[in-house]
Amino acid sequence: MRVRARLLTFLALSAFPLGLAGCATAPAQSVSPPLAAAPIPAAEPAAVPSGPPRLIVAISVDQFSADLFAQYRSRYTEGLRRLQQGAVFPAGYQSHAATETCPGHSTILTGDHPARTGIIANNWFDLGAARDKKSIYCAEDETKAASDPKDYVASVGHLLVPTLGDRMKAADPRTRSVAVAGKDRAALMMGGRTLDQVYWWKGSGFATLEGRTLGPSALAENEAVAAQLAVPAAAMPLPGDCTAMDRPIQAGKVTVGTGRFARGAGEANQFRISPALDAATVDLAKKVIAEMDLGTGAATDIIAVGLSATDYIGHATGTEGTEMCIQMHALDHAVGDLLSFLESRGIDYQVVLTADHGGFDVPERLDIQGLPHAARAVPALVPEALGKAIAERLKIAVKGPLILGDAPFGDLYFNRALTARQKTQVFGELKREALAQPQVAAVFSAAEIAATPPPTGSPETWTLIQRARASYYAPRSGDAVMLLKRAIVPIPVPAPGYTATHGSPWDYDRRVPMLFFRPGMTGFEQPNAVETVDIAPTLAALIGLSSEPGAFDGRCLDLDPGAATTCAR
Known part of the structure; x- marks a missing residue:
């Protein structure tokens, strides 16, 4: 069935009911991730795949940079080793400048x-x-308004375009679409509006959208997690290849680099910032697949799985300590566990694994490891501080901050009380003040970004303003965008749980792996740049889902290394 014009399709999709599917409950399984699991045995040779797969499994590993993949790829022995037998694109790009979780997840399946x-x-x-x-x-x-003033009502309402799952259900309502993740923004931005089931980690268990109830699988998983949280967790043993990373690093008042993920009874936050979160997410995904019998219906089904522990660990401890090394081993096992489960059920599946963005290590460790120009952003670049300095210089008095922003980089918003002339003055002073700081790479006005054509061509060649243009949507973007130089971490003062981050326009944050795998396929590696926006059209072609010209910003990637093509001619 051909998907109609983009706007009409999305309006139709927006009206679909958000029902819950439910079948038998799968048995509860442990959510504890083994530490140094033995390599998975060689799989029996699979038949060469023909026809569309019965289940699409889209895995996003939050903050899984191409750098991390390159660093550990030879050490993987389970799931991530298996995926390297498929089509490997080590230089996938989240091409835009705003390399954060929500924007990145929004590109993967749209x-x-x-x-x-x-x-x-x-x-x-x-x-x-x-x-x-x-x-x-x-x-x-x-x-x-949520019941708790500090809380919010989760929604996918800000997403303006359909996801692949939305398109599949529009083409064939028999498709089942599911999303399970460690974060709501991962589940909702990959899943879209027409999800049959959707769950994400919240507090001390998995939650779902307002107005829905947890299905049998989520209830069972929450019981398993509660049992695990009820007892202390011992420190995880350190794999042998991680010992060289075992050294304390002082980031402000926080010490990182030697962690083993020990936690006390009831410490749900420490559970979240550990490999246990990914293990629980995979366990829930397995339960839902079994409950709904995904991959066995009359139409191709889809499940999005957001593994968030790498991001939480990266923010809390950086990317080059024992914490991340342990996590890379646990991630490998978690992915392998999911693949083994799919194959044990005889499901003809197509998996893609990628990331929403990359990440950067704590500058204190980088400074002693050959990158002395790595540093934290100076407090003068915090939006409120910039605004205060500019207001004093221009003698502008307004109610509230002159400049608002989420951090000392990215979109900056000017006070609404300013006249057009005053806004022009404020931007001029902002540019002068910011560029006087040696840590700032560029400052662009909204008008400059809007006047820049949407970028095309290979993403590694895009200029900074082109990267900013790929993130620009006028009704929500700021009056200006400030971009920091390479290796400047926009956390002036590190704090527990937040010592390192991402969000820059540089390749350590933009470049992510893209791995496609289907049992029986002939694998290959293509090292040149591709984009995460290429994933949705590639999967759409595999299942024969046609779309109108211009439906995607991305293009179909041919996953057949021979003369044949998996993309429509």
């Missing part, structure tokens, strides 16, 4: 850059919002 998905950042500002809080979270419904 095939569109944030400029079209509308998801320009994790948070943006709506200075005309009726509520006191002007910051808007990408996966919230700000028109609804």
Whole structure:
């Protein structure tokens, strides 16, 4: 069935009911990740795949940079080793400048850059919002008040385009679409509006959308997690190849680099910042697949799996300590566990694994490991500080901050009380003030970005303003964008759980692996740049889902290394 014009398709998809599918409950399984699991045995040779797969499994590993993949790829012995037998694209690009979780996840299964998905950042500002809080979270419904003032009502309403799951269900309503993740923004941005089941980690267990109830699988998984949280967790043993990383690094008042993920009874936050979160997410995905009998229906089904522990660990401890090394081993096992489960059920599946963005290590460790120019952003670049300095210089008095922003980089918003002339003055002073700091690479006005044509061509060649243009959506983007230089970490003062980050326009944050695997396929490696927006059109072609010209920003990648093609001619 041909998908109709883009806008009409999305309007139709938006009206679909969000029902829950439920079948028999799968047995509860342990969510504890083994530490140094033995290599998986060689699989029996699979038949060469023909026809569309019965189940698409889209895995996003939050903060899994191409650098991490390159560093550990020879050490993987389980799932990530298996995926390297397929089509390997080690230089996939989240091409835009705003390399954050929500924008990155919005590209993976829509095939569109944030400029079209509308998801320009994790948070943006709506200075005309009726509520006191002007910051808007990408996966919230700000028109609804949560029972807890510190909470929010999760929603996919800000996503402007359909996901692959939405398109599949529009073409054939028999398709079942599911999303399971460690974060709501991962599940919702990959899953879309027409999900049959959707779950994400919240607090001390998995939650779902307002108005829905947890299905049998989620209830069973939450019981398993509760049992695990009820007892202390011992420190995880250190794999032999991680011993060289075992050294303490002082990041402000936080010591990182020697962690083993020990936790006390009831410490749900420490569970979240550990390999246990990915193990629980995979365990829930397995339960849902069994409950719904995915991959055995009349139409191809799809499940999005968001593995978030790598990101939480990367923020808390950086990317080059024992913590990340242990996590890379545990991630390998978690992916292998999911693949083995699919094959034990005889499912003809197609998996793609990628990431929403990359990441960067703590500058204190980089400084002693050959990158002395790595540093933390100076406090003078914090938006409130910039605004205060500019207001004093221009003698502008307004109610509230002159400049608002989520961090000392990215989108900056000017006070709404300013006249057009004053905004021009403020931008001029902002550019002068920021560029006087040696840590700032560029400052662009919204008008400059809007006047830049949407970028085309290979993403590693895009200029900084082109990268910013791929993240620009006028109704939500700021009055200006400030970009820091390479190796400048936009965390002036590290804190527990937040010592390192991502979000820059540089390749350590933009470049991610893209791995496609289907049992029986002939593998190959293609090292040149591709984009995460290429994933959705590639999978659509595999299942014969036609789309109108221009439906995607990305293009179909041919996964057949021979003369044949998996893309329509």
